[in-house]
Amino acid sequence: MVDETTDNGSEKWDTYISSGRGYFDVNIKELWRYRDLLMMFVKKDIITVYKQTILGPIWFVIQPVLTTVMFVIVFGNIANIGTDGVPQILFYLGSITIWNYFSETLNITSKTFTDNASIFGKVYFPRLILPLSKVVSGLLKFLIQFSLFLVVWLYYLFIKKSIAPNIYVLLVPVLLATMAAISLGFGLFITSVTTKYRDLAFLISFGVQLLMYATPVIYPLSRIRHHRIWLWLNPLTSLFETFKYAFFGSGTFSLPWLFYSIGFTTVLLVLGIIIFNKVEKRFIDTV
Amino acid sequence: MSKGVVIKAENISKLYRLGQIGTGTLSHDLKRWWATTRGKEDPYLKIGVENDRTQKGISDYAWALKDISFQVERGDTLGIIGKNGAGKSTLLKILSRVTTPTQGSIKIRGRMASLLEVGTGFHPELTGRENIYMNGAILGMAKKEIKNKFDEIVAFAGVELYIDTPVKRYSSGMYVRLAFAVAAHLEPEILIVDEVLAVGDAEFQKKCLGKMGDVASHGRTIIFVSHNMQAVQSLCKSAIYLKEGRLADAGRTDKVINNYLSKEVRSCLVKKWDEEEAPDGHVIKLLVAEIIPELANDTDPITVNTNIKLKFEFISCTDSLINLSLLLYTSSGGCIFNVGTKSMMLKKGQRYISELEIPANLLNDDIYTVNLLFVKDTSVILFKMDDLLTFEVFDEQRTGNWYGKWLGAVRPQLNFTIKNSL
Numbered sequence: 001m002v003d004e005t006t007d008n009g010s011e012k013w014d015t016y017i018s019s020g021r022g023y024f025d026v027n028i029k030e031l032w033r034y035r036d037l038l039m040m041f042v043k044k045d046i047i048t049v050y051k052q053t054i055l056g057p058i059w060f061v062i063q064p065v066l067t068t069v070m071f072v073i074v075f076g077n078i079a080n081i082g083t084d085g086v087p088q089i090l091f092y093l094g095s096i097t098i099w100n101y102f103s104e105t106l107n108i109t110s111k112t113f114t115d116n117a118s119i120f121g122k123v124y125f126p127r128l129i130l131p132l133s134k135v136v137s138g139l140l141k142f143l144i145q146f147s148l149f150l151v152v153w154l155y156y157l158f159i160k161k162s163i164a165p166n167i168y169v170l171l172v173p174v175l176l177a178t179m180a181a182i183s184l185g186f187g188l189f190i191t192s193v194t195t196k197y198r199d200l201a202f203l204i205s206f207g208v209q210l211l212m213y214a215t216p217v218i219y220p221l222s223r224i225r226h227h228r229i230w231l232w233l234n235p236l237t238s239l240f241e242t243f244k245y246a247f248f249g250s251g252t253f254s255l256p257w258l259f260y261s262i263g264f265t266t267v268l269l270v271l272g273i274i275i276f277n278k279v280e281k282r283f284i285d286t287v
Numbered sequence: 288m289s290k291g292v293v294i295k296a297e298n299i300s301k302l303y304r305l306g307q308i309g310t311g312t313l314s315h316d317l318k319r320w321w322a323t324t325r326g327k328e329d330p331y332l333k334i335g336v337e338n339d340r341t342q343k344g345i346s347d348y349a350w351a352l353k354d355i356s357f358q359v360e361r362g363d364t365l366g367i368i369g370k371n372g373a374g375k376s377t378l379l380k381i382l383s384r385v386t387t388p389t390q391g392s393i394k395i396r397g398r399m400a401s402l403l404e405v406g407t408g409f410h411p412e413l414t415g416r417e418n419i420y421m422n423g424a425i426l427g428m429a430k431k432e433i434k435n436k437f438d439e440i441v442a443f444a445g446v447e448l449y450i451d452t453p454v455k456r457y458s459s460g461m462y463v464r465l466a467f468a469v470a471a472h473l474e475p476e477i478l479i480v481d482e483v484l485a486v487g488d489a490e491f492q493k494k495c496l497g498k499m500g501d502v503a504s505h506g507r508t509i510i511f512v513s514h515n516m517q518a519v520q521s522l523c524k525s526a527i528y529l530k531e532g533r534l535a536d537a538g539r540t541d542k543v544i545n546n547y548l549s550k551e552v553r554s555c556l557v558k559k560w561d562e563e564e565a566p567d568g569h570v571i572k573l574l575v576a577e578i579i580p581e582l583a584n585d586t587d588p589i590t591v592n593t594n595i596k597l598k599f600e601f602i603s604c605t606d607s608l609i610n611l612s613l614l615l616y617t618s619s620g621g622c623i624f625n626v627g628t629k630s631m632m633l634k635k636g637q638r639y640i641s642e643l644e645i646p647a648n649l650l651n652d653d654i655y656t657v658n659l660l661f662v663k664d665t666s667v668i669l670f671k672m673d674d675l676l677t678f679e680v681f682d683e684q685r686t687g688n689w690y691g692k693w694l695g696a697v698r699p700q701l702n703f704t705i706k707n708s709l
Binding site: 012013014015016017018019034036037039040043044047048051052119120121122123124125196197281282284285 | 303304313316380381382383384385386387388389390391392393394395396397398399401403404407408410412413417420421424425426427428429430453
């Protein structure tokens with residue numbers, strides 16, 4: 001939609017508006033020009049959460065703590081699912097922290113168009129800025145929760161000495177980037193296909209909940225004895241297993257499946273951006 | 288040849304689908320997809336009807352805009368006028384890149400910012416300071432730019448004291464002032480403004496118009512949409528007039544505005560109702576509202592030297608102390624005068640007649656609208672009729688050699704003389 005175009009080879013125009021729909025005309029330069037806006041959105045997301053609260057950002061860690069307690073009681077003790085010998089608190093806290101990042105980013109980016117229709121209808125900026133800002137603000141929130149996990153992890157590592165992490169911990173940035181990309185790609189895809197026909201939007205919020213059970217979040221992959229291939233096909237599986245393997249020394253690490261996840265994510269993200277770009281131009285007429 | 292042209296719009300058209308989106312639209316989408324993947328033209332582009340909303344269309348599609356072409360030169364101020372629904376907002380949306388045209392293209396040179404509303408992206412929980420940065424960033428300003436102008440913005444809005452208070456605690460006036468202040472300090476080469484001036488009090492509106500005038504005089508280009516003909520007249524050098532999605536006229540502002548007024552405004556000299564269907568009908572039953580000009584022939588036009596009588600007939604439905612108040616508006620929306628009758632104790636069920644005479648040589652040539660109010664105890668508005676009657680006053684056959692528009696809201700004949708000073 002926007003590019004540097006020459007008219008009759010002599011005149012230079014800065015902006016060109018037409019009905020044309022190129023497939024991959026993401027304007028990186030323009031995105032970069034709007035980086036301040038991205039930071040403002042991130043700041044807004046973080047600040048508005050704890051305005052008028054006393055505990056402030058502490059609320060970010062209370063939710064995973066309470067969920068962990070619940071999981072320890074329900075899955076650890078009542079259902080007795082097992083954690084591959086990893087302390088239950090650590091196992092659930094780690095899983096929940098990454099799962100929350102994925103599910104929250106997916107949930108919010110998959111509503112980009114419908115949630116922001118009022119802004120999008122009034123002013124132009126590269127639409128991709130908004131979902132990107134959600135990825136970043138989610139990441140900041142994740143880092144707060146992750147540091148809580150690290151504290152607990154260090155406790156079990158040095159004081160209890162009950163876990164054996166390994167060098168694959170260095171893969172964490174890769175895992176995180178893949179996680180961010182997969183939730184963004186998935187979210188972009190969903191928000192784009194649900195602007196006109198909203199059917200899929202109904203599916204997504206509980207679909208994400210169901211997906212949690214199809215991912216080794218509350219159970220270790222080793223518990224699954226048959227047809228494990230189906231779980232491996234879920235691109236999140238190898239991310240979770242690699243994470244657990246790296247931090248706890250338990251779990252199933254598989255390099256080919258990790259590459260599969262990264263490849264899957266790349267394709268999904270590219271597809272997501274393409275379709276998002278196509279939809280953003282006229283979604284306001286159908287949303 | 289078009290060195291100074293900064294906006295060039297060519298054959299812009301916009302097709303909208305009417306009705307709801309549901310399973311029915313899916314088959315259209317599939318047909319369209321099938322046609323375009325085979326390299327054929329979209330089958331639904333041919334069947335759109337014109338944007339005449341008074342008639343029920345035969346097609347599911349309507350052209351909100353059809354074949355609009357125009358260009359704007361650097362430093363020009365272009366006004367866009369037209370009735371509600373003529374396609375002004377659609378055109379603005381396309382220009383500000385909120386949506387894309389179905390056909391046609393626009394080329395733009397230079398940085399552009401658009402103000403379709405003030406305060407886009409304002410978050411009630413954020414403070415004034417945070418919102419200035421937020422809003423500025425959304426409008427395309429870099430953080431550094433906002434920082435440099437921060438004090439100026441705050442001073443313009445006059446909210447120094449509250450700058451670190453969340454805007455949800457602001458009065459609505461403060462909120463709007465702050466929002467406009469940010470927008471006013473944008474420095475794009477091209478500024479697109481919707482009717483944001485409709486907000487705020489009169490003083491603030493004046494300030495905004497002044498600020499926009501400043502912007503225009505600094506060589507920047509402005510595109511301005513408004514219903515306020517006075518504002519368009521005073522700000523814009525040229526204008527385009529949209530009618531039912533098509534370009535009806537373009538050129539010098541006064542010429543276009545006149546064309547617009549003569550085409551869109553129809554006089555309505557008399558309105559009558561039966562007792563059962565009288566408007567309101569609870570406190571007052573208005574039966575007749577009529578403008579009776581004193582003319583030699585019935586077919587003569589009302590001119591600036593015609594005596595005009597306004598007559599209203601009504602039935603009171605209560606026993607109360609009532610007076611009538613009448614407001615006369617010019618076509619550009621300014622109120623010429625507000626006159627009231629004395630209060631009178633009305634009896635229930637009784638018929639009354641109220642008359643007002645507007646003498647010749649008071650009104651200028653223009654199109655006037657009458658609003659009528661029924662007021663109880665000189666303070667409570669019981670019943671209000673906006674745009675009750677409309678009439679046009681034409682210019683007389685003037686003596687002398689000057690035929691330009693006679694200026695002024697009114698055109699009284701006052702005793703203004705020249706004498707020999709002995």
